[in-house]
Amino acid sequence: MTAVTTPRGVSPRFDGSLSSAHACLSFAVALRDDWLGHAFSTRPADRPAAEAALAGLYRLAGAPPPRFRWVPSPAAAQPVLRAERPAFTRPRLRAGEAPARWADWPVASRLASLQSALRTRLARRVEGPGQLWRRQRPPWSLAARTTADEDGLDDGYALRDILWTAVHDPLRTSVLDGPRPAIRTALLPAAGTEPLGLTFHGQHDAHWIGHHDVQARLGLASYPAGDARGLALWAAVARSAGWWWPGDGVCVVAERPVEVHTEPPPGARRGERRLNHPERPAVRYADGAAVYALYGTAVPRWVVTDPTVARIHGEPNVEVRRCAIERLGWDTYVDEAGLHLLATAPDPGNPGSHLRLYHVPRHVWGAPGRVLLAVNGSAEPDGGRRRYGLSVPAGIDDPVAAAGWSYGLTGAQYARLARRT
Amino acid sequence: MPTSASASASVTLADLTARTGLDVLAHLEREVTVPVVAGLQAQGDLIVVPLALLGDDVTVPPRAPWQTVPAGGVELLRGVAGGNPHTLVADPGTCRWTWRAGDRQGLALGVLDAREVAYLIHPEHGGTGIAPGRYAVRRQRERGEGTGRFGNRFIAD
Structure with missing residues (x-):
């Protein structure tokens, strides 16, 4: 293994040998856990770092740096979005009404489009997981169910395949399937109401950022310089703040939670975590905004604090009903x-x-x-x-x-x- | 009761966890011999069914790929949020597994073909032995919100 100095410090560079592959894998696992740490971080936001990175993203979207309005939680963002309503009104996606020029779209739409295009370009630079059987040998995606990642290397599976199960999948199940939907359901207005602003997820973007960051740091994917700079900005936001809502001239940014409780799902072998606390909120923000979850299932507060038959029968979600019945x-x-x-x-x-x-x-x-x-x-x-x-x-x-x-x-x-x- | 007591049946849960590196919850009795069953048996939300019992409900296509069950076992099913795997383990070279089984009920995960005793291990349910033979492994379903065949859903405990 050779160590190369990059702008981010010393990284191992994959040279194809088995010892190098093992070193790279353990480095990748450490980076994954680092990104999981950011996703579940309860430290106060690093406001200067977050504001600098957000201003950088505004610049990429062709907008001047915004004013920043910090709020203690995603729940607290809603009143601020309403107060600043003109900055956060969404364009209607009707051909007759949509702005013709990119510069006339709201900054939130331009940022969403930048992020989506960036992710598409980055994904093209990373080879997908191999799916082919070779004689009797299953593809790594199947073999991974029974083989530790390190043993997979010894068995001749490619590092780039193993990184999908060692880094990509655990980040995705732990972040994208975990706190993101749970917080959205509990703290943002219910579906069906007119949404204000477009939500970006800060620390809970760690799954896709972490995946691309690990690929780059291991030298397995190389991104064009502009894309690498864009990724670095999204990464800096994910390392320093909670959810955010970009508006024209003003950006609302939420602090991270002050309390997060997780457990490894039974049998977890790749650092996976799921929200769980049997008595308290699994996620709590400084203003008291709270998200309840049992064994990874997001539930309303009553399921944890006071499950009753009447409430169970009024609950339309079958998973929530099951959780509540089991508590009762x-x-x-x-x-x-x-x-x-x-x-x-x-x-x-x-x-x-x-x-x-x-x-x-x-x-x-x-x-x-x-x-x-x-x-x-x-x-x-x-x-x-x-x-x-x-x-x-x-x-x-x-x-x-x-x-x-x-x-x-x-x-x-x-x-x-x-x-x- | 089709429970055999061959020499290889004197395996304990402690032996199984040591052999495979898989672990079970601390309260399960580790020193008791794991029974070996030749017939129908269930482990939580999975059931192991002798193929003969199913007639032609479950079939394996002639060109289905079989894999030899490796020392670390084959993970057949995971519970909700990625937890609680059911793992099929066997002495190397004594058991084959295929995911390509056809099931009229749509419940089979696959078929195992054991020349010697194979085992199923689960963190909460412990271990159980499977006598040599061919078996389908099915998962459990329950009636879902909708109606009809596609209104059912799978159990994942």
């Missing part, structure tokens, strides 16, 4: 929701446990249905066994047939179950 406990839910027990049967393969099939009256879920209550085959850490409910078709009257249906089997087939763990 399936037994309690079945009692309080007034489900009618149709039949019980010993659970084949799960000695001492019973399957309980309930009828769900039409008024409960809006359509008649059945719920099968089963007991886990293995014990929880507290020694108890978790009950769980499965929704099954309304025509099934036999608990064993209902359990069989869930695996595509008949009742008679499922009755032969020898063991459940």
Whole structure:
């Protein structure tokens, strides 16, 4: 491995040898964790750095540096956007009304277009993950399910393939599928209301910036100088601030949260993290704006603080309903929701446990249905066994047939179950 | 009960985790022998079904690519948010796996073909042994919001 000095410091440069590949991979993993650190950072914003980078992006969009209005959270941005409304009105995407010249578009539209074009050009410089089988050897994307990244190198897989699973995928699942939608749902106006301004995600752009940054620092992708400078500006914003809303002449920027709780998903091997706190907000900003999440699922506050049957039945999102029922406990839910027990049967393969099939009256879920209550085959850490409910078709009257249906089997087939763990 | 007790069946959960590097939650009993089952068995949201039991519901095309299950195992399914994998493990060279199985119910992840005992490991459910033979591995579904066949959804615990 040779070390080369770049404007960002000393980076290993990939020269194709195995020892070099191992060094590059561990460097890439360190960079990935660094970017995850930025995405989940709770430090106060680095305002001078953020303002300098945002002014640089405005310059790329052909606009003079804006005034900056800092707010403590994305929730606090909305009143400011309303107060500064003329600067944040969105153009209508109708041919007859759209401005003809680039310079006449609002700065937010120009920035969105710059970002999108930059990402397209950067993506062209990075080779996609290989998908081909070679004889009996699966492509890395499949092999990665069972092989540690380091072992993949020893098995002859290419570093550039391994970086997709070692860097790109964990950043994406942890950031793009994690705090971004959770914060948007909890703190920004609901869909259907007229949105003001265009949201940019600052620290929560770390997934695409990190991916391209790692490729460049390892010397696996080279970007044209202009694109490298553009990427550096987006990266500087992601390292220094929370979400932001560019307007003409004024830019609203949110601080980062003051509290973030995550856990590695069970079995995570590549640094993945998901939002979770069983009692408190998983994300909290200085002004009290809060986002609740359980095991990676974003939920309304009541699911964590006060789940009730009435609230569960008023909740349209099935994932949220499931989370809430599990917090309440399936037994309690079945009692309080007034489900009618149709039949019980010993659970084949799960000695001492019973399957309980309930009828769900039409008024409960809006359509008649059945719920099968089963007991886990293995014990929880507290020694108890978790009950769980499965929704099954309304025509099934036999608990064993209902359990069989869930695996595509008949009742008679499922009755032969020898063991459940 | 089609539970065999061959010599290779005296494997404990501790042996399996040591052999594969996969881990399970601390409360699971590690020193008890993992039973080996020749018939139908379920591990959480997965079920292992002898192919013979399914008739022609699950088939493997003649040119399907098979992979030898490596020492680290084949991860069959992950739970929500990337967690809790079910991993198929076996002594090197004794078990094959293919993802290319056709299933009329659309639930099969693939088919395994074990010459010796293979195992399924899961962080919460522990380990279970699979006697030599051919099996389909299916995932679990539940009735979804919509109606009809495509109104169903998969379980991911």
